[in-house]
Amino acid sequence: MTRITSVALRRVLDSRGNPTVEADVLTESGGFGRAAAPSGASTGEYEAIELPPTEAIAAARRHAVPRLVDEVHAGNQREVDATLRAADGSENFSEIGANSAVAISMAAAKAGADVLGAPLYQHLGGAFRGDNFPTPLGNVIGGGEHAKEATNIQEFLAAPVGAPSVSEAVFANAKVHARASEILDERGVPAAKGDEGAWAPPVSDADAFEIMSEAVSDVEDELGFEIRFGLDIAASEMFEDGVYHYGDETKTTDEQIDYVAEMVDEYDLVYVEDPLDENDYEGFAELTERVGDRTLICGDDLFVTNVDRLQDGIDVGAANSILIKPNQIGTLTDAFDAVELASRNGMDAVISHRSGETEDATIAHLAVATDAPFIKTGTVQGERTAKLNELIRIADDAV
Ligand SMILES: O=C(O)[C@@H](CO)OP(=O)(O)O
Ligand SMILES: [Mg+2]
Incomplete structure (x- = not known):
């Protein structure tokens, strides 16, 4: 058949x-x-x-x-x-x-x-899949390779961890995105959008942390459930000649680890992706040792959804979560194998979009099929809402 x-x-x-x-x-x-x-x-x-x-x-x-x-x-x-x-x-x-x-x-x-x-999530996940729904990580402010003249850190991601449902989580992220725009307006900062629809304002990373923190806590107060935030630092893009470049300033690896650890504590970050260069397993391991009990340290460029690189990471304790992008490795089988290896080793798998997307919504099904705790798929714009709206439909269908 x-x-x-x-x-x-x-x-x-x-x-x-x-x-x-x-x-x-x-x-x-x-x-x-x-x-x-x-x-x-x-x-x-x-x-x-x-x-x-x-x-x-x-x-x-x-x-x-x-x-x-x-x-x-x-x-x-x-x-x-x-x-x-x-x-x-x-x-x-x-x-x-x-x-x-x-x-x-x-x-x-x-x-x-x-x-x-059968719906795709059911076909992929089978009858005995879990019944969890992923919390969407919503890109609200960003820069890096996704926008010029904006933050050095690539993504500031809203994480509505206390949302009672997928749908409420999706709308909470949209509210944080809208609130961030108001705060930027109040500060007189013009903001274009980056590739994923996040605001790309010409502000320092320190200012972006403040704006994000205010936007998240305002929406948290309004909606009455916990919303935190996280980062994709995409540090490989900043790493050149052995140091991390933040505009004109640089940080050594030790300074980068200290900085990220401080931000985790100061802003109670729930998620930090690619805090260090893609070849620095040791740095990842050190940071995970320091803050891995209270936040997810996620490997994207580090692992590239590849089981061999993931196994290397598991061997040294680099990261406690892995980003899963099917196109990084080429097939759904490879992506599932990476999820399985991660979960056998107590690591969380986070399913993710790319900065260049289409209206394809496969990753929404993949996240539900694999019981992923988070899905990273933007906040607004059609190619992002295609996945978010599909998640809402799946939740509707599955309960
Ligand atoms: O770094 C990332 O995680 C992704 C998606 O946000 O960006 P890109 O697709 O450009 O690698
Ligand atoms: Mg990334």
Whole structure:
């Protein structure tokens, strides 16, 4: 029933106006799945390779499509993804592109779910999945590689940890986003938006901490449940010549660790992603040792959703959580394996979008299927609300 009968690939627009790969998968009983690859700006050095979409599509048509059509069942995700790996033949999808691979992998999952008549989260998570819903981490203020002339820290993320439901959490983040805009207005600071729809004001990181803290506590008072905040420092992007660059100032690794630890305590941060360079397992381990009992230290560029890099991190105690981005590694199977290895080792898996996105909402299902405590998917703008609104629908459907 789920035997794949066709795989169509095309270029579509992403949220930055760049082309990306979209895949349509059809099965013999009429099951249909469509998915598109997202794309990063602050990409990790060890991510799977994203090829120019035209090249990725041509290579996938040549190598992968003939091995999938009439041969593989969309309902068997491991078989689909193993076929993509075999068709590619490299370690990092440098032949067919991780963008083609992930689009096909996700489209096949949707086609498999369609045949079964089950929602995607149910198909991926199975009957015995947990019944938790992720707390959305909402990007409210940011800069780094996502906006010019803004903060050095890439993302200040609202985290409505006390929200009674997904829907209330989603609306709480939108309120924090709106409140931050008012505070910026009151301070006379003009603010454009960055790639993910966060405000990108020309303020110092210290000011952004203050604005964020005020916005979060105002909305917390209004809504009556706990809202905290966290960061994606994306420190690899700041790290050059052995030091971290904050505009004209620099911090050594020790100073960076002290700074992050201080911010965790001063602002009661619930989440800190990529506080150190992607090669600094030791620094990650030291910081996790210092503050890991009270906050999540999450590896994004550090782990790139890769089980080998995650295992290296587990061996030395670097981080207590991992960011999961299917396109960083190329298939849903690889993403699930990373989630499984993390949870077997007591680490939280946080499912994430990319700064370049489409209206594809697969990650909302992935977060529910894997019982993730958090999902990082922005706050406003269509390509972000596509995932948030899907989460609300899933919660509606599942309870
Ligand atoms: O660093 C990140 O976590 C992501 C998403 O917020 O950004 P990018 O997709 O540019 O890597
Ligand atoms: Mg990141």
